[in-house]
Amino acid sequence: MLKFGIMLCLAMSVLMASARSEASSVPASLQLPPGFHIDIYRDGLRDVRELALGRQGTVFVGSMNAGVVYALIDADHDGHAEQVQVVARNLELPSGIAFSQGNLYVATVHQVLELPAIESHLEHPPVPRVLADQLPYREGDHSWRFLGVGPDRRLYVSIGAPCNACEVGTGFGKLIRMNLDGSGREDVAWGIRNSVGFTWQPGSGRLWFTDNGRDLMGDDVPSDELNRLDHVGQHFGFPYCHQGDVPDPRLGAGHPCSAYSPPVWKLGAHVAALGLRFHVGGNWPPPWRNALLIAEHGSWNRTEKSGYRVMAISLREGEPTGEFPLVDGFQHDEHVYGRPADVLELPDGSVLIADDFAGRVYRVTYQQ
Numbered sequence: 001m002l003k004f005g006i007m008l009c010l011a012m013s014v015l016m017a018s019a020r021s022e023a024s025s026v027p028a029s030l031q032l033p034p035g036f037h038i039d040i041y042r043d044g045l046r047d048v049r050e051l052a053l054g055r056q057g058t059v060f061v062g063s064m065n066a067g068v069v070y071a072l073i074d075a076d077h078d079g080h081a082e083q084v085q086v087v088a089r090n091l092e093l094p095s096g097i098a099f100s101q102g103n104l105y106v107a108t109v110h111q112v113l114e115l116p117a118i119e120s121h122l123e124h125p126p127v128p129r130v131l132a133d134q135l136p137y138r139e140g141d142h143s144w145r146f147l148g149v150g151p152d153r154r155l156y157v158s159i160g161a162p163c164n165a166c167e168v169g170t171g172f173g174k175l176i177r178m179n180l181d182g183s184g185r186e187d188v189a190w191g192i193r194n195s196v197g198f199t200w201q202p203g204s205g206r207l208w209f210t211d212n213g214r215d216l217m218g219d220d221v222p223s224d225e226l227n228r229l230d231h232v233g234q235h236f237g238f239p240y241c242h243q244g245d246v247p248d249p250r251l252g253a254g255h256p257c258s259a260y261s262p263p264v265w266k267l268g269a270h271v272a273a274l275g276l277r278f279h280v281g282g283n284w285p286p287p288w289r290n291a292l293l294i295a296e297h298g299s300w301n302r303t304e305k306s307g308y309r310v311m312a313i314s315l316r317e318g319e320p321t322g323e324f325p326l327v328d329g330f331q332h333d334e335h336v337y338g339r340p341a342d343v344l345e346l347p348d349g350s351v352l353i354a355d356d357f358a359g360r361v362y363r364v365t366y367q368q
Helices: 002-023
Strands: 036-042 048-053 059-063 069-073 083-088 096-100 103-107 112-115 129-132 147-149 154-159 174-179 186-190 198-200 207-211 223-229 265-269 273-278 292-296 309-316 319-327 340-345 351-355 360-366
Touching: 036 319, 048 273, 048 351, 048 360, 059 096, 083 112, 096 154, 103 147, 147 198, 198 273, 207 273, 223 273, 265 319, 292 351, 309 340, 319 360
Parallel strands: 048 096, 048 340, 096 147, 273 340
Antiparallel strands: 036 360, 048 059, 059 069, 069 083, 096 103, 103 112, 112 129, 147 154, 154 174, 174 186, 198 207, 207 223, 223 265, 273 292, 292 309, 292 340, 309 319, 340 351, 351 360
8 A cells, every 4th residue: 555655656647747837837839940949948937928127137027916026037148047035015007117227117007116226135125115195097907017118218108098989088098208217297298009029129219108099899900009209299099080091980079190100011900019118239141130029919809819928020111111020829729828027138149038928038039
């Protein structure tokens, strides 16, 4: 009986080890162009969303319902983060994060917080300091934030619309910005349904952002948008006009699409385009070199799923010219293996991908 028990325990250990190995492996469905490789930078996380890079190489990760902000540390520089620290917890949807001048900034539903000199206090992080309170909030959808520090050294925050399609006035459906100490809050752009990703183009300094199109107009309309902010005060159409040329069936009357800024690229219906970054370094070949990488979280109510991939937008003289998959196959045969939420280039040119479905961060590299 003892021998049988030992054998049973050993068998169970083997099965558990096998299950752990399978759970921590890269899905076989993932497809990348020749020469590109994908591996797991860190798994065992929850609800991971926006990514930010510290001065000392720490990768910070916001989250949704997990309510925490992670710090991932690859101390031996082997492409895998062997250490994880939780630097903030018990927060309400701390999805938006940004790093600047040694400080970590976190956007929750209601607040923008600061953790000063964070990389010197990873094991004993400071209590977050409130920079801005009472961000616009109304019960409904799209209350999570994206956060960034622009070339003007100001914090930019997304304020989503609290609905699928509704009148939002001047309080919602916009981007705002403020000084790094929380002062000087002002509106930057309007007519934005739900942007969960923006970045600045190297050289021009222009802000580019994704916007998720409304639902309940069919499988193929409207498209998610890639937009560019050319000047403060632009209006991008929501809720009256979608994808630049489709009037809203209920709210569009009297609001011609020509009155609003159209997208610079249509990304496809319901792909749920989220975080995006320009790829500027490394040895990547065309068309991925200097491309704009976009995480597509994937559809939730389309008859056939769309998105669930990372796409690259090629540009010429600052204008989009084409769209190419970098990592495809996070869903295969209607089975979901992952949902990309953000991308981040590391100093060596590799790119991290946050996957909030699997609770992990991937790393994409290129080798000729």
